Amino acid sequence: MAEEISPLDPGRWFDSLLDTELDPILRESFDPSTLPVQMILDCLGEPQRNYSAIHVTGTNGKGSVVAMTTAILDAAGCSTGSFTSPDLGSLRERIKVYLQEVEEDEFELELSTVATLVDQFSLPRPSKFEALVATALSIFSNNGVEVAVVEVGMGGELDATNVLDARVVVCTNIGSDHMAQLGGSREGIARAKSGIVHNESKVILGDVDEAFFDFFAKRTDEKVIRLGSEIIIESDLLAVGGRQISFRTSRSEFKEIFVPLSGSFQGKNVALATAAAEEYLERGVPSDLLQSVLLDLKIPGRMEIVAHSPLCILDVAHNYEAAGELGKSLRDSFGYETGWVVLYAATHKRDPKRFLEALGPSSIDRLISVDLGLKIQVDPYDVAGAASSLGILSSVAGDPGSALIAARERLIEGQIVLGTGSHYLVGGIRRLLLGFD
Numbered sequence: 001m002a003e004e005i006s007p008l009d010p011g012r013w014f015d016s017l018l019d020t021e022l023d024p025i026l027r028e029s030f031d032p033s034t035l036p037v038q039m040i041l042d043c044l045g046e047p048q049r050n051y052s053a054i055h056v057t058g059t060n061g062k063g064s065v066v067a068m069t070t071a072i073l074d075a076a077g078c079s080t081g082s083f084t085s086p087d088l089g090s091l092r093e094r095i096k097v098y099l100q101e102v103e104e105d106e107f108e109l110e111l112s113t114v115a116t117l118v119d120q121f122s123l124p125r126p127s128k129f130e131a132l133v134a135t136a137l138s139i140f141s142n143n144g145v146e147v148a149v150v151e152v153g154m155g156g157e158l159d160a161t162n163v164l165d166a167r168v169v170v171c172t173n174i175g176s177d178h179m180a181q182l183g184g185s186r187e188g189i190a191r192a193k194s195g196i197v198h199n200e201s202k203v204i205l206g207d208v209d210e211a212f213f214d215f216f217a218k219r220t221d222e223k224v225i226r227l228g229s230e231i232i233i234e235s236d237l238l239a240v241g242g243r244q245i246s247f248r249t250s251r252s253e254f255k256e257i258f259v260p261l262s263g264s265f266q267g268k269n270v271a272l273a274t275a276a277a278e279e280y281l282e283r284g285v286p287s288d289l290l291q292s293v294l295l296d297l298k299i300p301g302r303m304e305i306v307a308h309s310p311l312c313i314l315d316v317a318h319n320y321e322a323a324g325e326l327g328k329s330l331r332d333s334f335g336y337e338t339g340w341v342v343l344y345a346a347t348h349k350r351d352p353k354r355f356l357e358a359l360g361p362s363s364i365d366r367l368i369s370v371d372l373g374l375k376i377q378v379d380p381y382d383v384a385g386a387a388s389s390l391g392i393l394s395s396v397a398g399d400p401g402s403a404l405i406a407a408r409e410r411l412i413e414g415q416i417v418l419g420t421g422s423h424y425l426v427g428g429i430r431r432l433l434l435g436f437d
Helices: 010-015 024-029 035-043 062-075 104-120 128-142 186-194 210-217 266-281 287-296 320-334 352-359 380-389 400-409 423-434
Strands: 052-057 080-083 095-097 147-151 168-173 202-207 224-226 232-239 242-248 253-259 304-308 311-315 340-344 364-370 393-397 416-420
Touching (some): 010 104, 052 062, 062 168, 062 266, 168 266, 242 266, 253 287, 266 287, 340 400, 364 400, 400 416, 400 423, 416 423
Parallel strands (some): 052 168, 080 147, 168 202, 311 416, 364 393
Antiparallel strands (some): 080 095, 242 253
16 A cells, blocks of 8 residues: 655655646646636635736746736835746746745745645645645735736646736737647637636737737726737847847836846837736836836846856747747847857757757757756657758757766857757756756
8 A cells, every 4th residue: 555645744745746747648638727726725715816916928938027027016116926937946936925936934834735725625636736826826825915926837718827817917929839738729829828818807918919819808898908009119229238128108118228138039028027017006117117127137047148158048948939039139149150059958749840940050050959857858869860950960968967068078169058948958057057956
């Protein structure tokens, strides 16, 4: 007889749950629903109703928009919580209160409470992700946050985070990621993402096709604000150490704001985050406040420079749309004559050849396909084969550490080391180079 796992031991209980993020078979067969989280929250007294919420979906840019929106609201005097996924190596980094990662003792105590309720009331056993969502939403209430900024896990309507009745909804863009799970088409993806809009949600739309506009607009009685209409980016220029942008929202106008983040995509993210914060606050954000927030902002794994000799850049681009933006940003920032040594891993059946084509094969001097030892990973040898078919010199490394050693052994002066393709790879390299546990 298997040893019984006590629900009061949060670590062991959590490890016993289904992992729909890292197990490909479970991911394909899992029937998503908000019910497991809702039932846990009901037993906790519906803590998610004790604060307002800003709910962020989209194919790319969600994590950056969450980080920016939260920082703006904090600077405006709001007590904030935030939830993002996946992480770069620590579950607790997904949950922040007042911009700080939740303390280990607090996290374990609340996870233990969730475990105990599931056991005592014979609730449906949540997946790991569902347990994290319930834990985070309860922690926000315990800390008296005024507003939680929450990233969707996948899709929207059936995602575990959709127990929220969000005051503001943001959709950054509609790409083709997770098409198999979300209806088999970009239209299906748009419908799924629009499902987080509720009757009284104000909606902020980024790069969302006109054909999908009504999916969002028909779900709310409130206004819909769109990039390219109510939100206009008037200029977005490369600057030393980042970008300089001028834009306007429906409430404010911003001139020559310096964004100390690399990436041509960050200008749009700043504009969407600012609009989301303003719609929550129901007032404009002062330019000096926004500039101060951006100067202090750090977003790990988004064109992040983690070493200078050699120059090593990490970016969590994981689909071909993001790869295209990343490639353009690197060429804009470092020039076309700079070659890249790419450390890469693909997950969730994504097509590595399509990713590399979007990134720009002519810029890649060498590719090292990294074996992460994950079930969800595309076979590293298939990745290397895809690179070779594009004329890229390729090899396979058994882990992130071996990949870094291989990159440095043959590095030519002036080349950039780029780690990309997977949060799990970026997190692994980041811990090695920056010394995080």
